[in-house]
Amino acid sequence: DAEITQSPRHKITETGRQVTLACHQTWNHNNMFWYRQDLGHGLRLIHYSYGVQDTNKGEVSDGYSVSRSNTEDLPLTLESAASSQTSVYFCASSSTANTGELFFGEGSRLTVL
């Protein structure tokens, strides 16, 4: 069965460290997204991609970057982790034909100390 997986599921890091969260989908979807979810803010879009070599900034992109070298993967990098980036991160994908249905990964819980 097709799926979308994130790793690591839990990570604790220190302020200033670089962190990369992996996202891999086997749906063959063109569209991929990274969201963060915090109490009081709901899901907020960080970056998104509509295809290979395409990346775009979302609502809360400062301090984050992504790259899309193939269809399956959209890794999210925190260049220099800050305590404000402690959150739960969700990766999602959708097909071009049905953009309303996002398939989410199980989430990555990141703690920055």
Place this chain on the structure above:
Amino acid sequence: RKEVEQDPGPFNVPEGATVAFNCTYSNSASQSFFWYRQDCRKEPKLLMSVYSSGNEDGRFTAQLNRASQYISLLIRDSKLSDSATYLCVVNNAGNMLTFGGGTRLMVKP
């Protein structure tokens, strides 16, 4: 003002009750609308799309009022398993969805 606003709740209802949530959106050009469900510490999942004419899926009914810019979700005969957070989602343009903060529902025996 947030693009998509929901009452965070929680809505505490007994089993068998009917409960309704509303959601308002600010962009009058919004094109499509959805309800997602999120269980505690889990990923969101699509519950249903919301069509202009209203639509029903079993015990769930979704309605859209474009003039007043709100979306509703009605759950009849609530089950314990309906306990979750319900996210209102709007597609303004392209392939990007904007999520509301969610409404938490707790169904009690």
